[in-house]
Amino acid sequence: MATLKELAQQGEKFLSGHRACAGCGATIVARQVLLAARYPVVVGAATGCLEVVSTIFPYSAWKTPYIHSAFENVAATMAGVEAAYNALKRKGKITKEMRFIAFGGDGGTYDIGLQALSGMLERRHRVLYICYNNEAYMNTGIQRSSATPYGAHTTTSPAGTVIPGKLQPRKNLTEIVIAHEPAYAAQATIGYWNDLVTKVRKALDAEGPSFINIFSPCRLGWAYPPEKTVAITRLAVETCIWPLYEYEKGKYRITVKPKEKKPIEEFLKFQGRFAHLFKLKDQTPIKEFQSEVDRIWERLQKRCAE
Amino acid sequence: MIVARTGNEAMAEAMRQINPDVVAAYPITPATEIVQHFASYVADGLVTTEYVPAESEHSALSACIGAAAAGARVMTATAAQGLALMHEMLFIASGMRLPIVLCLVNRALSSPINIHCDHSDSLASRDSGWLQIFTENPQEAYDTTIMAVKIAEEILLPVMVTTDGFIISHGMERVELIDDDKVPEWLGERKAPYTLLDVDNPITIGMLDLQDYYFEHKRQEIEAMNNALPVIEKVQKDFGDTFGRYYPIVDEYRMEDAEVAVLVMGSTGGTGKVAVDRMRKKGKKVGLVRCRVYRPFPRERMLKAITKVKVLGIMDRADTLSTLGGHLYNDCRSILYESEARPLLKNYIYGLGGRDISIEEIETVFEQLLEIKERGRVDKEIVYYGVRGE
Structure with a gap:
């Protein structure tokens, strides 16, 4: 367990002065992940909000080595960095212990970067891949991704008079990653900072590829007041929309169990992206969303009991 | 070894x-x-x-x-x-x-x-x-x-x-x-x-x-x-x-007194050099230029090589699909713009998709280039060479 005092004494590696929106979840993810790292780290980022707001030349928010090359390939780019480290360490040109962290948004991870991520996991590169998951392409102006939940309004899954937002449920990327048998995988979110920090530390100590899918609200794309960012992540966990769990050595474990499982409306009602669902005469979409959440939550509990 | x-x-x-x-x-x-x-x-x-x-x-x-x-x-x-x-x-x-x-x-x-x-x-x-x-x-x-x-x-x-x-x-x-x-x-x-x-x-x-x-x-x-x-x-x-092996930027073969030449890249350099030798045996003053370093484009060296001849057949193993012919042809036309000595140019697009280019075919190119030299003009600047229907 990390303490706030301990984290406060750790030097910041993701600095203020970047250009993220007020209430941005992604930058809180970057800060918490880097505070958790007890090793020197080399960071890579996929094209996306985090990259754009943190590295506008000549300013960089990263007080640790950082590379961005393209959108779909942060896993491959960091696999290359790790390969170079292994080679140069073997040749005695590098002696320091260090770790490698890739940051990608859900677009860069669930969609366009899925192949590179799969390759990185299968080749067992010792890289921690962090997906800061804000459930849509926010950098280009809120377009649907395969992480966008059922019913959500985005500019490419708009809530129209006939179609009520996105018609398909989210892809379950964490399970796709787990199918690769990584050294460590987890879901986390910034509202549970201690859980997140613990998971990052476990992932960085795991001998092999690791992945953490971090639920990361976007106040612009989700349409809520910026001060609600942390509260929304707590509601996501309490409604089981975003279960906090980990996968380690073949075992599933729920790391934060909600005291009482709240109905998903508690989570949906704060966000403009779901506002249209409440105006519908027919409440089937919300019911379908709820049954999808229930089904996945029950399946997860079964897996944890195995 | x-x-x-x-x-x-x-x-x-x-x-x-x-x-x-x-x-x-x-x-x-x-x-x-x-x-x-x-x-x-x-x-x-x-x-x-x-x-x-x-x-x-x-x-x-x-x-x-x-x-x-x-x-x-x-x-x-x-x-x-x-x-x-x-x-x-x-x-x-x-x-x-x-x-x-x-x-x-x-x-x-x-x-x-x-x-x-x-x-x-x-x-x-x-x-x-x-x-x-x-x-x-x-x-x-x-x-x-x-x-x-x-x-x-x-x-x-x-x-x-x-x-x-x-x-x-x-x-x-x-x-x-x-x-x-x-x-x-x-x-x-x-x-x-x-x-x-x-x-x-x-x-x-x-x-x-x-x-x-x-x-x-x-x-x-x-x-x-x-x-x-x-x-x-x-x-x-x-x-x-x-190590004893020297390479040029632009490879020139029997260009000293050549009147016409072909410009090529890659393995056609080897095939073309044999064709040059055969033509030379027949008393024809032909030569070959091979572009070895293509990017950066070796402007001065290329100019020096290709302006030695009166007619240059530029053999491109790709087309730009732009109506303007092949890549080398376009590069050479560009560098020749300010040049006082300007050979007549003919672009041969050849060998697409692995279509073989033979020594004899390159000899035919040389014959055509020598004819152009005699006539003093090029009738068709871009031709597709070795393809059915041309």
């Missing part, structure tokens, strides 16, 4: 002797063998390279970029669709000024799908900020692969070394190998000015570079390309002085 090697084997031997820190690659015909041979060197402990068998060419070059930015000496190999899939990353490698060496086995781009040689793949990447060196035979492919490492690391731009698919890549020839220990000794170690692994001096690479800086950074890259030719020349001379 004198051995018999195919182009692919020769390039793989060069990679073994270079012993790069990282090789990331993906199989594709006809370049697969390079990767296969290299994988066996890794498996047999003949190299200390970290080998990344990537899940696509896009990821292969992305891994090369990450590794090169981390200070490693990095190589890869590909062809055609593989290079096309790398296209996005080619510009990022050069824009980041990373000295990656890529062994490219030239193959026709789809569609229609084809696995044989033409130059459409590398020429579609000509504006990506990579140096491109086209080789004529396995020996040259081997030597140039070794030289490319030094050239790339001095200029800080990536280098593509090409062989003609199947014609060179699978054609076995006599190759003189350098002793294993001499190659790393000549190359020395890569000394990267900044690296990602220097965690005490953190750098940010690949920043968002907007209206107020992008142009300056791009201008520096252009300047690096502008300054590349003397570096290539210096490395080629140093290589020759050390």
